[in-house]
Amino acid sequence: MFDIDLFLQYLANGVVIGSTYVLVAVGLTLIFGILGVVNFAHGEFYMLGAYAGITAVTLFGVPIWLALGFVLVFSAALGFGAEAILHKPMKNRDATSSIISSFGLAVALQNAALLTLGPQPQLLRTNLSNVPVEIGPVFLPLQRLLIPISMVVLITALYLVLRYTWTGRSLRAMSQHATVARLCGVRVERVAVVTFMVGAALAGVAGLLMSSVFLVHPLVGNMIALKAFTVVILGGMGNVAGAAAAGLLLGVAESFTSAYIANSMRDIIGFVLVIAVLLFRPQGLFGKAVERS
Amino acid sequence: MAPLSRRHMLTILGASVAAPAIVRAQDTGPIKIGGMLPLSGPASIEGHQIILGLQFAVEEANARGGVFGRKIELVMEDDESNSTKGVTAVRKLIEREKVPFIIGTYATAVASAGAKVAREYKVPMLSGGSTGAVATDENPPGDPWFFRSWPDSNGQGEGTAQDIIRVLKKTKIAIIHDNTNYGVTLAEQVTKVAGAEGGTIVSKESYNAGEQDFSSMLTKLRTLRPEAVYIGGWAGDGANIVRQAAEVGLRTQFIGSGSMLSDDFIRLAGPASEGFAVATLYESTTPNEVGRAFGDRFRAKHKAEANTFNSLGFDSTSIAIEAMRRVGKADGAEIQKMLKSGMKDFAIAQGPAGTTAAFNAKGSVDFRCFLAIVRNGRRSLSPTG
Numbered sequence: 001m002f003d004i005d006l007f008l009q010y011l012a013n014g015v016v017i018g019s020t021y022v023l024v025a026v027g028l029t030l031i032f033g034i035l036g037v038v039n040f041a042h043g044e045f046y047m048l049g050a051y052a053g054i055t056a057v058t059l060f061g062v063p064i065w066l067a068l069g070f071v072l073v074f075s076a077a078l079g080f081g082a083e084a085i086l087h088k089p090m091k092n093r094d095a096t097s098s099i100i101s102s103f104g105l106a107v108a109l110q111n112a113a114l115l116t117l118g119p120q121p122q123l124l125r126t127n128l129s130n131v132p133v134e135i136g137p138v139f140l141p142l143q144r145l146l147i148p149i150s151m152v153v154l155i156t157a158l159y160l161v162l163r164y165t166w167t168g169r170s171l172r173a174m175s176q177h178a179t180v181a182r183l184c185g186v187r188v189e190r191v192a193v194v195t196f197m198v199g200a201a202l203a204g205v206a207g208l209l210m211s212s213v214f215l216v217h218p219l220v221g222n223m224i225a226l227k228a229f230t231v232v233i234l235g236g237m238g239n240v241a242g243a244a245a246a247g248l249l250l251g252v253a254e255s256f257t258s259a260y261i262a263n264s265m266r267d268i269i270g271f272v273l274v275i276a277v278l279l280f281r282p283q284g285l286f287g288k289a290v291e292r293s
Numbered sequence: 294m295a296p297l298s299r300r301h302m303l304t305i306l307g308a309s310v311a312a313p314a315i316v317r318a319q320d321t322g323p324i325k326i327g328g329m330l331p332l333s334g335p336a337s338i339e340g341h342q343i344i345l346g347l348q349f350a351v352e353e354a355n356a357r358g359g360v361f362g363r364k365i366e367l368v369m370e371d372d373e374s375n376s377t378k379g380v381t382a383v384r385k386l387i388e389r390e391k392v393p394f395i396i397g398t399y400a401t402a403v404a405s406a407g408a409k410v411a412r413e414y415k416v417p418m419l420s421g422g423s424t425g426a427v428a429t430d431e432n433p434p435g436d437p438w439f440f441r442s443w444p445d446s447n448g449q450g451e452g453t454a455q456d457i458i459r460v461l462k463k464t465k466i467a468i469i470h471d472n473t474n475y476g477v478t479l480a481e482q483v484t485k486v487a488g489a490e491g492g493t494i495v496s497k498e499s500y501n502a503g504e505q506d507f508s509s510m511l512t513k514l515r516t517l518r519p520e521a522v523y524i525g526g527w528a529g530d531g532a533n534i535v536r537q538a539a540e541v542g543l544r545t546q547f548i549g550s551g552s553m554l555s556d557d558f559i560r561l562a563g564p565a566s567e568g569f570a571v572a573t574l575y576e577s578t579t580p581n582e583v584g585r586a587f588g589d590r591f592r593a594k595h596k597a598e599a600n601t602f603n604s605l606g607f608d609s610t611s612i613a614i615e616a617m618r619r620v621g622k623a624d625g626a627e628i629q630k631m632l633k634s635g636m637k638d639f640a641i642a643q644g645p646a647g648t649t650a651a652f653n654a655k656g657s658v659d660f661r662c663f664l665a666i667v668r669n670g671r672r673s674l675s676p677t678g
Contacts, residue, residue: 003516006512006513006516009512010509010512010513013506013508013509013512014509016506016508017505017506017508114333119332119333119334119337119338119340119341120337120338120341120557121338121529121532121557121561123561125563139541139542141540144508144540210505214505214506214533215505215529215532215533215561217335217337217529218333219333219334219335219503220503220505223503223504223505254506254509255508255509256509258509258510258513259509259510259512259513262498262499263498263499263500263507263509263510264472264498264499264500264501266500266504267501267504
């Protein structure tokens with residue numbers, strides 16, 4: 001007997017978790033698509049964003065909206081610093097250098113968090129969890145509902161920026177062809193910094209949104225980074241819309257796996273999807289095949 | 294110019310770190326004893342509670358003048374619940390720090406990996422909270438090198454399963470467990486015993502330690518309407534499950550494994566922890582006088598109630614220190630002999646009144662666990678079945 005109400009509930013659960021994947025993966029795919037940097041420290045942007053939010057709310061008692069602004073600024077600054085470490089000195093080397101150096105940065109940030117913030121899991125206490133929202137048969141606490149809403153707002157804003165501003169235009173030009181973009185007067189260094197700041201800010205906000213629903217601890221970035229890489233590969237490297245679609249797809253796939261197959265299969269399903277996609281569409285679901293010169 | 298000067302700086306920094314440590318003569322300075330716990334990583338909540346017990350036992354021993362006229366110094370290593378790091382930590386404690394015994398660790402897999410190494414060096418290990426049966430089952434029968442002064446998880450699972458049916462009067466049981474040795478062992482044991490006691494297991498789900506989102510698994514569980522849900526796993530995950538269960542509207546009696554005894558669990562789970570039942574080896578309200586006295590002294594120092602984790606660390610450490618005092622020298626092999634047979638008169642804080650460090654041939658001490666239930670954000674003991 002198939003229960004449609006339950007099906008919708010699982011779908012909603014999947015969209016919520018998928019939205020965090022989208023926010024983390026979109027930044028990752030931007031950084032990769034525009035700069036060719038494979039950023040293994042992206043999960044740590046998420047983790048530190050969560051901690052920044054918790055600190056703002058618990059220590060300074062600011063409302064959640066201000067905390068969101070604080071996390072945006074903090075994460076963007078983090079992205080600024082990361083660019084100086086991961087991209088500026090290694091621009092002219094191949095991608096392996098960025099893999100190694102970003103992996104090193106990830107370990108450094110994790111241990112810095114362990115030393116300064118301690119290993120105990122933290123939770124952002126809000127009153128939002130006591131506010132139930134019912135949409136037809138689907139039931140979500142308000143703080144979970146905020147995750148997909150914020151995701152849609154942020155990704156729409158990002159899309160508009162990429163589509164209609166000069167900054168966005170130069171970012172797109174860079175991702176199409178770095179050398180030609182430079183010849184046409186795109187300020188490559190500035191684009192690199194902006195890309196990192198935007199990517200880190202998106203991951204940081206995802207961390208903040210998550211911090212009231214799940215637990216935050218210094219190693220929390222590990223799994224989300226893996227999932228984000230899965231999403232980036234599924235969606236096609238450097239493809240923002242692809243990452244958004246693939247992120248939601250992965251979240252929903254995980255939710256259905258846990259509901260209809262077995263929860264123990266949940267973390268495996270993403271990799272099964274990736275292998276299946278790579279077999280039949282090596283450029284990813286939404287990627288374009290590129291000629292390698 | 295810049296890279297050169299940076300490299301130069303690094304050389305200077307490196308040199309200052311690698312400055313030779315001053316080696317102190319062992320027989321006049323303090324006696325070093327080893328401790329190894331997960332102070333970071335997924336089981337760090339528990340690790341930070343257990344270490345308080347270790348430190349408390351060492352401080353008390355030192356306040357009584359130490360052993361054979363020398364102070365005791367606790368050397369701690371963090372294993373992050375990782376077997377490789379644990380083995381390295383054991384080697385370091387034995388080779389560099391020359392410790393006569395090691396208290397550790399919390400994760401069974403890490404404890405048994407470390408204990409194999411320690412046994413080769415003839416250094417006994419006393420559990421720092423691990424309850425998996427593997428660690429003691431791997432001991433050569435009759436000659437244990439890994440000691441645990443409380444029952445293994447089979448005993449714990451058995452007691453809990455009986456309590457679910459006899460005390461809580463629930464027969465329709467669902468099981469959620471993590472994929473660690475600890476979670477799997479407990480789930481198997483509860484399944485077996487609950488079946489024998491006349492209960493039915495309606496579902497069994499596993500998750501990876503550190504997983505974040507349980508909403509779909511719990512929504513599915515809600516449709517099965519279990520009377521009780523048993524969680525076998527670590528405290529952080531358990532708190533996450535209980536909180537998310539309240540969010541998806543799963544109302545049932547939750548029972549957790551011994552790791553979920555910490556006050557951190559109650560803090561993280563929030564109001565959702567009300568009515569949560571958990572197997573316990575120790576509460577500060579225990580009927581065991583030794584345990585109650587320990588609880589009073591602990592409260593005086595830390596301004597907080599002693600919990601199972603504090604008592605685990607305290608018992609293991611105080612047993613080992615007492616064995617060393619009886620032997621009269623800091624010698625691992627001699628201490629192991631003493632632990633094997635000579636501690637039957639040494640009363641410990643955990644377990645029912647009159648429990649002593651009477652290790653059996655496997656290196657374990659068997660007694661019946663208590664059941665504690667969370668009421669108004671505090672655990673209180675229930676009669677066991």
